[in-house]
Amino acid sequence: MYERTSIRYWLLFIAIGAFAVALIAFCGTNFFGTRDLREIAKAPNGELEWLRREFHLSDTQFAKIATLQSAYTPVCDEMCRRIMETNSKLDRLVSEKREVTPELEAAIREAGSVQEDCHKQMLAHIYRVSAQMNPTDGQNYLRLMKSRVIQPALSSDTAIRAATE
Amino acid sequence: MALRRGRGSNPRRWQKAKATSDWPRLSIYCIRRLFEKVEGFLRARCFTERMDDDQLRQKLASWEVRPEIPPDFQRNVWQKIAVREPKPKLPLFGNWNISWLRTPALATYAIILGGLAGTGFGLVESSKANSRNWKSLEAKYVQSIDPYEHVRTY
Secondary structure: OHHHHHHHHHHHHHHHHHHHHHHHHHHHHHHHHHHHHHHHHHHOOOHHHHHHHHOOOOHHHHHHHEEEHHHHHHHHHHHHHHHHHHHHHHHHHHHHHHOHHHHHHHHHHHHHHHHHHHHHHHHHHHHHHHHHHHHHHHHHHHHOOOOOOOOOOOOOOOOHHHOOO | OOOOOOOOOOOHHHHHHHHHHHHHHHHHHHHHHHHHHHHHHHHHHHHHHHOOOHHHHHHHHHHOOOOOOOOOOHHHHHHHHHHHOOOOHHHOOOOOOOOHHHHHHHHHHHHHHHHHHHHHHHHHHHHHHHHHHHHHHHHHHHHHOOOOOOOOOO
């Protein structure tokens, strides 16, 4: 009876110990395995670090692309402001009017013009960035941006699949 | 009755008494030694020469042994047998040798297995988390160049 109880306690201790070791190993592996990317994600320019790793950029290429990115950021912010302005104006007019007035037509044209501008600016930036990369990586970058930015309605691998087929 | 080895028969005390010329003690020591010698002689003679075969047989026949068995003797014997016997095999495992399942070995295997399982699950989970983080970084980059993504996140 005493021996059986002792064995039961032993088995319980073994199970608890094994579970504790498993938990420590799991947490340790998970912590150290994700530390690198967690730090990149927290960093202010994490997206550029992603770009560097995804498209195998050298330090020179990275520096040039970082410069391009910092030059493009105010342009992007300005376009963002214009989009919000035209969208709110269009929204107000659509809510106020009961028919398509010349004012509403002008607002629609302006929204379209802003969208066109945005696409042009964005595409120009994408081409400038891809020009800094190695040819293969540049091609891959264009494919990815095409699927994510230019054809957002399509699934992310559609453009890549189309290109490879 | 055997003479007890007293103070006088101790060789160290003999040396000490001799060195200090303690004659009374020396004489007591000599007398005791003499008695011991005589007793040893008599015993040897009794068992070898003075007792013939018939007497010895009679003595042996009349010799009665009354063993005193402690009350828990049987239990102790069985306990010792149980300790030395190999552990019975579990019927679940048939005739397999499961001696490696003894407690210290089992603890070692369990801890090693736990460590391996934890590391394996940790690697799988960290890989998934890295994949998620990678996708979120990609989305962050797209957001940084696409003003429409900017507007959507407002």
